[in-house]
Amino acid sequence: MTNTRQPRLKNLGEVEQSVMDYIWSHGASTAEGCREALASSRPMKDSTIRTVLRRLEEKGYLTHQVDGRTFIYRAADGRQGVAVRAVKNIIDRFCGGSAEELLLGMVDSEVLDRKQLERLARRIAERRGIEDMDQSKKERKP
Numbered sequence: 001m002t003n004t005r006q007p008r009l010k011n012l013g014e015v016e017q018s019v020m021d022y023i024w025s026h027g028a029s030t031a032e033g034c035r036e037a038l039a040s041s042r043p044m045k046d047s048t049i050r051t052v053l054r055r056l057e058e059k060g061y062l063t064h065q066v067d068g069r070t071f072i073y074r075a076a077d078g079r080q081g082v083a084v085r086a087v088k089n090i091i092d093r094f095c096g097g098s099a100e101e102l103l104l105g106m107v108d109s110e111v112l113d114r115k116q117l118e119r120l121a122r123r124i125a126e127r128r129g130i131e132d133m134d135q136s137k138k139e140r141k142p
Contacts, residue, residue: 015044016061020056020062022038030070032049034053061076063076
């Protein structure tokens with residue numbers, strides 16, 4: 001049996017978050033490209049951006065390929081994938097593994113409003129309908 005559980009990602013600092021936001025929205029980038037793109041909001045020295053990128057790679061957020069002597073960094077996972085893993089970790093650590101407990105807490109704390117809950121219920125119903133169709137197809141096969 002293999003363990004397919006992905007490792008827990010370490011938290012991001014402010015600068016690391018800015019870099020990841022840039023990579024997620026613009027795709028692969030060199031250190032120089034990233035530094036230039038963030039210069040107006042987060043001016044950094046060349047050595048600083050390289051350190052940030054290396055740390056993000058060590059934390060599992062980025063991977064890189066080498067083109068000549070240039071490192072090209074890419075997100076190891078999409079923004080939504082990282083968010084799902086973070087929420088899953090919260091559910092496991094604070095809610096005893098119960099997503100329902102988390103959602104009920106969000107409702108009780110008014111983090112989710114009625115419209116959001118209705119959209120969520122529709123999405124679950126749609127997903128369930130697709131799964132029911134898939135199941136009935138499997139049952140009909142000889």
